[in-house]
Amino acid sequence: MADELFPRARTDIGPGAVHLPDWLTPPAQLRLVEACRRWAKPPAGLRLVRTPGGGTMTARQFGLGWHWFPYGYAREAVDGDGAPVKPMPSWLAALGRSAAEAAGFEGEEAYDIALVNFYDADARMGMHRDSDEKSGAPVVSLSLGDTCVFRFGNPRTRTKPYTDIELRSGDLVVFGGPSRLAYHGVPRVLPGTAPPELGLTGRLNITLRVSGLGEDGPGGP
Template sequence: MALAPVRVRTHRRRRRRRTREALPRPARRTRPPGVTDTLGAEALGTEPAADGPYDIALINFYDADARMGMHRDADEKSRAPVVSLSLGDTCVFRFGNPGSRTRPWTDVELRSGDLFVFGGPSRLAYHGVPRVHPGTAPPELGLTGRLNITLRVSGL
């Protein structure tokens, strides 16, 4: 029995030497007061989260070929709802279950301007983006691709 050839890709990381003299420690960045907290609260239609303000804003860019595998946002101490804003190209957002990356899941089409909020028992649901529909962004946006802005509460 002959085996089919397998294509393997390896990714090598370049090591860079860093010295304190060569790379001074950057000043700590701060967010504008209340920006993410206000957006998160407005999306939920409530007061800011009890665990603290929405202090994490994660921005992902997806080009026409981009994908994101099933994962869950479980690194934060807080279990405040996740608030996700889509801008640009339409995508298929796969919303799964909290137990595993496998079915059952629901595929939802997210268009530019859509806000997706998940919390409570669904806060730790696996989710991903299996497909982006290129060229579907509103022309007035001037964006090629898709931006996703995710707001979370760290609980720190």
């Protein structure tokens, strides 16, 4: 917020993990929210994710480029309507690259996955690792809408030590290097905190990744 006594600053939240507050401008946030509204529609749209143990994730999800399911990737919404996944837009892939560079990472990898999670006021995300990719390229995480508490841990255990930070609309988190497989989660969403101009009730999280799977996927070359 512009009237804060102590403006939020770039913060290292782990080795190779960076929080950049207010990285997305308000117009960029609005563009992403409007795009998410289009992408979330069927086919291969927003869905409930069921875990192998029979549970259901409280955050709903859809993917671009690749469809994630517990615990792998496919070109179709194999645990949804079975439709082909929507393509990864080139401008969104470029945004991922720019975000990684802003956090101090360099490389030629092309971001080819976008996983979009929608959190309502009661949604949570347990501590987990983003470990289904074949690439060690950094993960880019963009926040839109309601503020959340983001818990960032370590690669060894779901428990402490971890750090809790607030992620507001427009914030960027990038984690790679020693923290690429760090456990992280969202224990709480703060309802009613989204910028009014977004017209969004809830929180959207866009996570950009490099699959390392090649053109043909897990079974390809």
